[in-house]
Amino acid sequence: xxxxxxxxxxxGRLLADAxxxxxxxxxxxxxxxxxxxxxxxxxxxxxxxxxLAAACGMERxxxxxxxxxxxxEEGSWGxxxxxxxxx
Numbered sequence: 001x002x003x004x005x006x007x008x009x010x011x012g013r014l015l016a017d018a019x020x021x022x023x024x025x026x027x028x029x030x031x032x033x034x035x036x037x038x039x040x041x042x043x044x045x046x047x048x049x050x051x052l053a054a055a056c057g058m059e060r061x062x063x064x065x066x067x068x069x070x071x072x073e074e075g076s077w078g079x080x081x082x083x084x085x086x087x
Contacts, residue, residue, distance in 0.1 A: 024065075025062070025066070027067045031071055032072055033072060033073050041069050049065060074087070
C-alpha cells in the first residue's frame with residue numbers, strides 16, 4: 001500500500017520534510033508459527049535487507065527500508081480452500 005510522504009516519518013521527521021530522493025519500502029515477511037527465535041528472526045530480516053540492497057546495486061540498505069516479521073498463529077493460514085498447518 002502506498003503512503004504519502006506526509007503520512008510517514010523516519011527519526012521523528014516527516015518524509016515530506018526530509019527532501020527528495022528517499023526510497024521508502026516496507027517488506028512484510030509472514031511465516032507460519034514455529035521456532036522463530038530472536039536470532040533467527042534477525043538473520044531473516046538482515047538477509048532480506050541485504051538482498052534488496054544487492055538487487056538495487058547498493059552497498060547497504062537504505063534507512064528508509066523497513067522489514068516486518070510477522071508470525072501467523074497455527075490454524076490461521078489457509079490456501080486452496082483449507083487451513084494449512086506447520087504440524
